[in-house]
Amino acid sequence: MTIIRQLSLLDGSKLKKMIAFLGNDEAERFIKIIMNQSWSLIHRFLPLKFKFLPESYVLEEGKELHGVITITPEKGNPYKLSITRLMFEKNYYEVGKQLIDFTISKYGAKGADTFIVSIDDSYDELLKLFTSACGFRQCGSEILYRMPLKAHRINRDEKIIFRPFKNSDIPTVCEIYNNSVITHFKPSLLKHKNEFKDAFFSGLSNNYELKYLMEDISLKKILAYFAIKTFDNINYTVDITVQDGYEIDYSLIFGFINREIRRRKKDFTIFVKVKKYTKNTDRLEEYLNKKECTQIKNQVILVKDFYKLVKEPSKKAGLVMFNETNPTIRTNFKINN
Numbered sequence: 231m232t233i234i235r236q237l238s239l240l241d242g243s244k245l246k247k248m249i250a251f252l253g254n255d256e257a258e259r260f261i262k263i264i265m266n267q268s269w270s271l272i273h274r275f276l277p278l279k280f281k282f283l284p285e286s287y288v289l290e291e292g293k294e295l296h297g298v299i300t301i302t303p304e305k306g307n308p309y310k311l312s313i314t315r316l317m318f319e320k321n322y323y324e325v326g327k328q329l330i331d332f333t334i335s336k337y338g339a340k341g342a343d344t345f346i347v348s349i350d351d352s353y354d355e356l357l358k359l360f361t362s363a364c365g366f367r368q369c370g371s372e373i374l375y376r377m378p379l380k381a382h383r384i385n386r387d388e389k390i391i392f393r394p395f396k397n398s399d400i401p402t403v404c405e406i407y408n409n410s411v412i413t414h415f416k417p418s419l420l421k422h423k424n425e426f427k428d429a430f431f432s433g434l435s436n437n438y439e440l441k442y443l444m445e446d447i448s449l450k451k452i453l454a455y456f457a458i459k460t461f462d463n464i465n466y467t468v469d470i471t472v473q474d475g476y477e478i479d480y481s482l483i484f485g486f487i488n489r490e491i492r493r494r495k496k497d498f499t500i501f502v503k504v505k506k507y508t509k510n511t512d513r514l515e516e517y518l519n520k521k522e523c524t525q526i527k528n529q530v531i532l533v534k535d536f537y538k539l540v541k542e543p544s545k546k547a548g549l550v551m552f553n554e555t556n557p558t559i560r561t562n563f564k565i566n567n
Contacts, residue, residue, distance in 0.1 A: 234332045237286035244295045259351040278340040285460040289345035299329040306424030313347040330364045348529040370507030373528035382485035389448040397439035403455045409474045418533040467501045472510045480517040
């Protein structure tokens with residue numbers, strides 16, 4: 231009998247068997263991450279508007295797991311959900327489809343209105359699963375660059391200051407972001423003010439986000455907003471949004487970022503996210519190329535604002551694994567031959 235159910239704390243050994251090809255150390259890390267996200271029994275029964283943790287579901291047949299999916303609510307907007315993990319046996323795409331359709335139906339019935347997934351553009355079959363079989367549509371893309379740790383300019387312009395983001399800055403920052411989104415991407419990628427709100431008790435743990443503003447005090451104008459995220463205190467991903475109509479010196483921003491991270495960590499790697507659905511993207515890419523940054527990922531953003539059921543034949547063999555992980559890992563899935 232085949233069932234789809236929420237991941238249980240007792241599923242550790244079954245998961246380990248399913249991902250044995252990863253090797254003991256990597257498999258243990260993966261299991262620890264996914265199990266840590268499944269500890270809260272109370273969270274399962276919360277209404278969607280109060281959910282804030284990732285939730286995972288498994289497809290089980292007999293006593294074996296054949297697929298896992300994780301869905302994560304957007305911070306500040308639980309009605310916008312991201313599929314951050316999908317794992318199933320290679321060519322057994324019907325399992326992947328069942329898991330996707332199940333979560334969309336389940337959360338759609340609770341009031342979710344937008345589902346988002348980012349996938350490496352080289353994985354045609356996985357893209358086809360989401361688009362042709364599950365009704366997602368392409369909505370922009372993001373490129374991830376690795377930045378070498380070279381010297382950047384230290385800010386000596388007294389008109390330009392950097393300061394921490396505050397919740398009182400939310401209306402301005404939200405307006406800056408929404409104005410930066412290219413018009414035909416706006417229906418799906420605009421953000422609510424609550425999506426910029428700082429959570430209580432956020433701090434310097436292994437999974438945290440630092441947010442700053444670049445401000446011209448002579449104009450009394452915020453020129454840019456940028457966030458620095460890390461999941462392991464080693465790899466830091468930078469996401470910059472620039473005020474439409476202004477040209478900025480990116481070397482000042484990265485000089486500040488380098489200094490802030492070095493205050494916390496000696497050895498680290500910086501990655502930069504380039505959002506191809508926003509304005510000023512070309513200027514940022516030009517800067518990164520001049521700095522000999524390396525492009526390591528090109529991800530397609532898929533969005534589903536509605537859903538329908540589509541059946542597709544499949545074949546079982548090997549294993550497919552899509553996982554939102556460390557930026558240093560380029561592949562979205564691995565195959566056990």
